[in-house]
Amino acid sequence: MPLYEYRFIDAKGKKTSNWIEAESLLQAKEKLREKGVLLLHIREKAQKGSRQQLKGEVLLTFTIQLAQLVGAGLPLFESLQAIEEQMRGESAHAILEGLCDKVKAGRSLSSAMGDYPKSFDRLYCGMVAAGEAVGGLGVVLEKLTLFLKRQEKLKKQISTALIYPAILGGFSCLIIGVLLGFVIPSLEGIFADRKLNGFTEAVLWLSFLFRYYWWLYLPLGVGGIFFVRWYLTSDRGRLWWQKTLLQIPFLKTMAMQASFSRFCRTLSTLLLGGVSMIESLQIARGVMHNQVLEREMAQAEEKVVQGKALSQELSRSRYIPKLVPRMLAVGEESGTSPYMLASIADIYEQDLEKSLDRITALIQPVVLIIMGIVIGAVLLAILLPLTDVGSFSMDG
Numbered sequence: 001m002p003l004y005e006y007r008f009i010d011a012k013g014k015k016t017s018n019w020i021e022a023e024s025l026l027q028a029k030e031k032l033r034e035k036g037v038l039l040l041h042i043r044e045k046a047q048k049g050s051r052q053q054l055k056g057e058v059l060l061t062f063t064i065q066l067a068q069l070v071g072a073g074l075p076l077f078e079s080l081q082a083i084e085e086q087m088r089g090e091s092a093h094a095i096l097e098g099l100c101d102k103v104k105a106g107r108s109l110s111s112a113m114g115d116y117p118k119s120f121d122r123l124y125c126g127m128v129a130a131g132e133a134v135g136g137l138g139v140v141l142e143k144l145t146l147f148l149k150r151q152e153k154l155k156k157q158i159s160t161a162l163i164y165p166a167i168l169g170g171f172s173c174l175i176i177g178v179l180l181g182f183v184i185p186s187l188e189g190i191f192a193d194r195k196l197n198g199f200t201e202a203v204l205w206l207s208f209l210f211r212y213y214w215w216l217y218l219p220l221g222v223g224g225i226f227f228v229r230w231y232l233t234s235d236r237g238r239l240w241w242q243k244t245l246l247q248i249p250f251l252k253t254m255a256m257q258a259s260f261s262r263f264c265r266t267l268s269t270l271l272l273g274g275v276s277m278i279e280s281l282q283i284a285r286g287v288m289h290n291q292v293l294e295r296e297m298a299q300a301e302e303k304v305v306q307g308k309a310l311s312q313e314l315s316r317s318r319y320i321p322k323l324v325p326r327m328l329a330v331g332e333e334s335g336t337s338p339y340m341l342a343s344i345a346d347i348y349e350q351d352l353e354k355s356l357d358r359i360t361a362l363i364q365p366v367v368l369i370i371m372g373i374v375i376g377a378v379l380l381a382i383l384l385p386l387t388d389v390g391s392f393s394m395d396g
Contacts, residue, residue: 067141
């Protein structure tokens with residue numbers, strides 16, 4: 001549905017802007033007229049940007065507020081309208097306004113959310129649909145709140161673990177650039193017309209390339225980065241990278257921990273929300289972000305449709321850790337599979353947190369050592385000729 005940006009005069013008499021969804025420009029004007037908006041100008045936006053989506057903290061805040069309002073007994077439309085009024089003037093307001101209009105027109109909340117797949121994924125819509133079917137929307141929204149909180153916490157942990165190594169690596173590259181671009185050139189005059197060892201000549205040659213051929217390697221480097229990014233985002237490149245991750249010991253462990261923490265947490269949340277096992281598996285395997293593991297889950301899903309136990313099928317896979325089918329089997333026998341899946345997710349989230357702490361602690365000295373080796377090599381290249389007195393001819 002097209003998105004229209006309009007300028008109007010608010011209750012305080014100030015000019016401000018907002019967005020509204022409508023089938024046409026005429027319908028947009030009609031909607032604004034019904035709301036009593038004093039319209040100044042309206043135009044269609046070319047496309048919705050990512051800032052105009054409910055993501056991350058914004059989606060979490062929306063879910064918390066909706067769960068509280070619905071849980072307090074407020075009707076759904078009034079709950080949405082209350083949140084929409086709070087978000088007026090914000091980038092994601094158009095989505096809230098669209099939800100209000102669709103629910104007011106008689107559509108279910110899950111159906112209305114399905115029109116915004118970039119804001120509400122299959123998991124979110126599936127949970128809401130299950131809650132609507134059993135009359136427990138408030139409870140489902142509370143479970144979604146807990147799920148989103150854990151998801152945001154995990155994202156922040158991963159981001160935090162990568163920030164310091166990235167800063168340290170960037171600083172190291174800056175130091176190396178200063179050495180090659182400024183320090184070494186200022187010392188080249190000392191070695192003019194001198195016979196130098198191969199190591200010193202190699203460092204001087206690198207400095208020469210760095211200063212005079214930047215116009216060649218800079219576009220090659222940028223082009224290489226874009227090519228690698230394009231390849232890894234393609235289906236073939238993504239599959240190659242995901243297979244490679246499962247072959248490198250330490251990275252394999254982290255990839256497994258991340259994938260199965262998401263899978264088990266999602267599957268547990270969906271089952272507790274009243275979604276069927278088959279539909280839950282279809283949605284949950286989509287959050288693993290690893291095509292190899294998703295294929296294993298798809299094969300297990302086919303057997304579950306035939307009446308097989310999920311734990312039994314997962315135990316046949318060479319990729320899936322033995323902890324998952326063993327704990328799941330206990331849950332299936334006792335009828336507590338959703339809670340057992342939540343326990344598995346807790347275990348893997350804790351393990352992933354420890355792995356991130358270890359890799360953060362490991363990267364720091366590794367980067368420092370590399371930087372020290374490079375700086376030491378440059379200094380050694382400069383000092384070696386100075387220690388060779390015979391390489392300097394005496395003027396006389």
